[in-house]
Amino acid sequence: MSRLRNLIVLVGVLCAFVSTLAAPAFAAQSQVVADCNAHSRLTGHYSSTQLRNALSTMSADVKEYTNCYDVIQRTLLKQLGASGASGSPGQSSGGSFLPTPVIIVLVLLVLGAIGFALAAVRRRNGDGPPTDPPSGA
Amino acid sequence: MLLPARTGSAAAAPRDVLRRAQAPSPELILLVAVVVIGATLRLASLTAQSLWVDEATTAHEMHLSLGALLHSVRVNETTPPLYFLLAWAWSKVFGSGELGLRLFSACLGIGLIPLAYSCARELVSRRAGVVAAALVAVNPFMIWYSQEARSYALFAVFSAASFLFCARAWRAPTNRNLGWWAAFSALAVLTHFFAGFLILPEAVLLLVRVGRARPRGLMLALAVIAVAQAAVLPLALSDTSHPLGWIKIFPLSVRIQQVPVDFGLGALYQSPIVTHGLLGAAVLAAIVLALLAAGGDRAERRGAAFAAAVAAVTLLVPVILAALGRDYLVPRNLMPAWIPLAVVLGAACTVPRARIVGAGLAIVLLAAFVIAGVRIAQNPQYQRPNWRGVAAALGAAPGPRAIVAYDGGFAAQPLTVYMPGIPWQSRPDQVVSVSEVDVVGSTWQSTIRPLPPGTTLISGRTVDGFLVERFMVTPGWQLSLSEIGRRAGTLLGPAPANPAVLVQRGSSQAPAN
Numbered sequence: 001m002s003r004l005r006n007l008i009v010l011v012g013v014l015c016a017f018v019s020t021l022a023a024p025a026f027a028a029q030s031q032v033v034a035d036c037n038a039h040s041r042l043t044g045h046y047s048s049t050q051l052r053n054a055l056s057t058m059s060a061d062v063k064e065y066t067n068c069y070d071v072i073q074r075t076l077l078k079q080l081g082a083s084g085a086s087g088s089p090g091q092s093s094g095g096s097f098l099p100t101p102v103i104i105v106l107v108l109l110v111l112g113a114i115g116f117a118l119a120a121v122r123r124r125n126g127d128g129p130p131t132d133p134p135s136g137a
Numbered sequence: 138m139l140l141p142a143r144t145g146s147a148a149a150a151p152r153d154v155l156r157r158a159q160a161p162s163p164e165l166i167l168l169v170a171v172v173v174i175g176a177t178l179r180l181a182s183l184t185a186q187s188l189w190v191d192e193a194t195t196a197h198e199m200h201l202s203l204g205a206l207l208h209s210v211r212v213n214e215t216t217p218p219l220y221f222l223l224a225w226a227w228s229k230v231f232g233s234g235e236l237g238l239r240l241f242s243a244c245l246g247i248g249l250i251p252l253a254y255s256c257a258r259e260l261v262s263r264r265a266g267v268v269a270a271a272l273v274a275v276n277p278f279m280i281w282y283s284q285e286a287r288s289y290a291l292f293a294v295f296s297a298a299s300f301l302f303c304a305r306a307w308r309a310p311t312n313r314n315l316g317w318w319a320a321f322s323a324l325a326v327l328t329h330f331f332a333g334f335l336i337l338p339e340a341v342l343l344l345v346r347v348g349r350a351r352p353r354g355l356m357l358a359l360a361v362i363a364v365a366q367a368a369v370l371p372l373a374l375s376d377t378s379h380p381l382g383w384i385k386i387f388p389l390s391v392r393i394q395q396v397p398v399d400f401g402l403g404a405l406y407q408s409p410i411v412t413h414g415l416l417g418a419a420v421l422a423a424i425v426l427a428l429l430a431a432g433g434d435r436a437e438r439r440g441a442a443f444a445a446a447v448a449a450v451t452l453l454v455p456v457i458l459a460a461l462g463r464d465y466l467v468p469r470n471l472m473p474a475w476i477p478l479a480v481v482l483g484a485a486c487t488v489p490r491a492r493i494v495g496a497g498l499a500i501v502l503l504a505a506f507v508i509a510g511v512r513i514a515q516n517p518q519y520q521r522p523n524w525r526g527v528a529a530a531l532g533a534a535p536g537p538r539a540i541v542a543y544d545g546g547f548a549a550q551p552l553t554v555y556m557p558g559i560p561w562q563s564r565p566d567q568v569v570s571v572s573e574v575d576v577v578g579s580t581w582q583s584t585i586r587p588l589p590p591g592t593t594l595i596s597g598r599t600v601d602g603f604l605v606e607r608f609m610v611t612p613g614w615q616l617s618l619s620e621i622g623r624r625a626g627t628l629l630g631p632a633p634a635n636p637a638v639l640v641q642r643g644s645s646q647a648p649a650n
Binding site: 037038039040041052053055056057058059060061062063064065066067069070071074 | 383386387388391394406407408409410411412467518522544545546547548578579581582630631633
C-alpha cells in the first residue's frame with residue numbers, strides 16, 4: 001500500500017508541476033486567440049464581432065495545433081443562436097472519408113472478436129492445461 | 138495378435154488433442170481478424186484527405202536527386218534522414234502521389250499491429266497481446282500517422298521493435314536478442330531524434346538486469362546505439378537552429394494536456410475535450426493500477442511494470458527538458474511511448490482475477506477510439522485541410538494568375554503540389570503581370586463591398602471551411618508578389634498580415650484530383 005501511496009503522491013506532484021508551467025505571450029494574435037491559446041478555453045466574455053474577427057484572422061498554425069478554432073466557433077455559434085441569427089459560415093460542407101455503416105460494422109466486429117476471445121480463452125482454460133507462457137528468446 | 142479397435146470416446150480423445158494441437162489458437166485467429174480490421178481502416182481511406190504542408194514537402198522532396206534530397210533534409214527537415222531515404226526509394230516503385238507515399242506509412246502502420254501483440258505477449262500474455270493489437274488497430278492517433286507521408290509510422294515501428302527486443306533481452310540477455318535490440322534502436326535513432334528517450338530507459342533496465350556481469354553483447358549493443366546517436370548528433374545540433382520556434386508559441390501546459398487526448402482520440406485534441414485530457418489520463422491510470430493490483434498475477438504485474446517504466450521515462454524526460462528550456466514537445470514526438478502504454482492497458486484488461494471489469498475497460502477504450510474515429514471522419518474540421526478541394530475550386534487558369542492564400546505557408550506548398558505550373562519557391566519582390574487574382578480565405582471572411590474599380594468577382598465557392606474567390610482585374614496587375622498579397626485585402630477581408638502569393642502560368646490543365 002505504501003508503494004501505491006507513493007505513486008499517488010508522485011502523480012500529484014507531477015500534475016502540480018504541469019499546471020505551473022507558464023504560458024508564453026501570444027502578442028501577435030487577437031486577445032480572444034491569446035486567451036484561448038493560453039487556457040485551451042475562453043476565460044473572458046467577448047462580443048460576437050470579436051469572436052468573428054478572431055476566427056477570420058486566426059493563423060493556420062493555431063488552427064492546426066490548438067483547439068481554438070473549435071472553441072471560438074462554438075462560442076460564436078452559441079451567441080448567434082441565442083440572438084436568433086441563423087446560418088453559420090463556419091459550418092463545413094461535410095465529407096466523411098469512411099461511411100458510418102462501415103465503421104459500425106467494424107465496431108461490431110471488434111466487439112464480437114472480444115466476446116469470442118473471452119469465450120474461447122475461458123473454454124480452453126477449462127478444457128486443457130494453460131498455454132500462455134511468455135515466448136522467451 | 139490383433140488389437141481391439143478403439144472406438145467411441147477412447148479413440149476420439151487423442152484425435153481431439155491432436156486436432157487442438159494443430160488448430161490455430163483463438164488468440165492467433167483474433168490477431169488475424171484485428172490485423173484485417175486495422176488494415177481496412179488504414180487502406181480504405183488512405184487518399185480521402187489531402188496532403189497537408191509537411192506531406193507536400195515530402196512529395197516535393199521525392200522528385201529531387203539523392204544528393205539534393207539529402208541537402209533538403211539537412212536544411213529543411215527536423216528529423217534524421219532515414220525515413221526520407223527509404224521513402225525516396227519507395228517512391229521510385231510506387232510513385233510520389235498521395236497513394237504511393239502514404240502506402241509506405243500504411244504498410245508500416247499495419248505491421249505495427251502484430252508488433253504490439255508480440256510486445257504484450259512477451260511481457261504479459263497472449264490475451265494482453267490481442268487487446269494491445271486491437272487498441273493499435275482502431276486507435277485514431279495510430280491510424281492518422283499510418284496515413285501520413287512523414288516519418289512517424291517508421292518511427293513507431295522501429296521504436297516498437299526496439300521495445301520488443303529489449304523485453305526479450307530483459308528476460309534472456311542473449312547476444313541474438315541484444316543484437317536485434319541494438320539494430321532496431323539504431324534505426325529508430327536514425328529516424329527520429331526523440332528515439333533516445335525510449336532507448337534511455339531500455340538501456341538502464343537492461344544494465345540493471347545484468348547487474349555487475351556486464352556481458353560483452355550488451356556493451357557492444359550500447360556501442361552500436363552510441364555510434365548511431367553520434368552520427369545524428371551534428372544534425373540534431375544544427376536542427377535546433379531550424380524554425381522550431383512555432384512549438385513554443387503554444388504553452389507547454391496546453392501541449393501536455395494534448396498528449397493523452399491525441400494519444401487516445403487523435404485529432405479531437407482540436408476540440409474543447411482537450412481540457413479534460415490530464416484528468417481522463419489520471420482516472421484511466423487509477424483504474425489500470427487498481428486492476429493490476431487486485432486482479433493481476435505477479436508475472437503479469439512485473440511485465441506491466443516494465444512497460445510502464447519505459448513509457449513513463451519516454452514521456453516525462455521530454456517534459457522535464459521542455460520545462461528547462463529545451464522545448465520540442467509535441468504529442469507525435471512522444472509516439473514511442475504508445476506501444477508500452479498499450480502493453481500496460483492490455484495487461485490491465487486481461488487480469489485473471491477481474492476479467493469482467495478488464496473486458497469492460499477494453500470495450501470502453503475500443504469504443505472510445507472508434508467513436509473518436511467516426512467524429513474525425515465526419516467532421517472536416519478535424520481532418521487535414523482540404524487543399525485538393527481548394528485546387529479543384531480554383532480550376533484551370535486561362536492566363537497567368539496570382540493565387541493569394543491567407544493560410545500562408547500552410548497553403549502554399551500543398552497547392553503547389555496539386556496545381557500545375559506553380560514554382561516551389563518564389564521571391565516576394567518578384568514582379569509579375571496577371572489578369573486574374575484568386576483569394577483563398579476562410580468562410581468567416583467576406584467579399585469587400587464595393588470592390589475596387591475594374592475588379593469583377595468571377596466565382597466564389599466554399600470548400601470545407603475555405604472560401605475560394607476568383608477575381609478578374611482590368612487592367613491587369615503588374616506588381617510584386619508582396620504587393621499583390623497586400624492588395625488582396627481589398628477583395629476579401631479581413632486579411633492576415635502575411636499571406637502566401639503563388640503565381641500560376643496559364644494552364645488549361647485542371648488541378649489534380
